[in-house]
Amino acid sequence: MIFYEISEEDKELIKLALSKLETNYDREKYNHTVGAAVRCKNGRIYSGVDCNGIHGSCAEYITIGIAVSAGERDFDTIVAVHRDHPNKLISPCGNCRQMLIEYCPDIKVILNDNENNVVKVGIKDLLPFACL
Ligand SMILES: [Zn+2]
Structure with missing residues (x-):
């Protein structure tokens, strides 16, 4: 498994996902509890929450x-966030x-490893022997 360096851009991506989550978190219905942000290879960033x-x-x-609806097809890195994780x-x-x-077999994902270290790995390492 290849571990990629967490860049300043990645830290900004995490902050943006958290900001999107905080903006949309539904405290009454405990809805929209996860936010995500994706950075495209062209540098554009999109974010959203769960429904x-x-x-x-x-x-x-x-x-x-x-992102796909906006015409994007090439993705670099994605992250998802939750307040209590x-x-x-x-x-x-x-x-x-x-x-x-x-959608993006080369995308990298920022997440915690089993010791809760922040890591960035390729999606293929998160889904070995995938059905494509
Ligand atoms: Zn999911």
């Missing part, structure tokens, strides 16, 4: 959907890992 419902959608899904980072669920590897 709950019978078939709710994770923040990563919403964020990639926003170590380092405020949340690991993408299995469904999001599959979506990410299909």
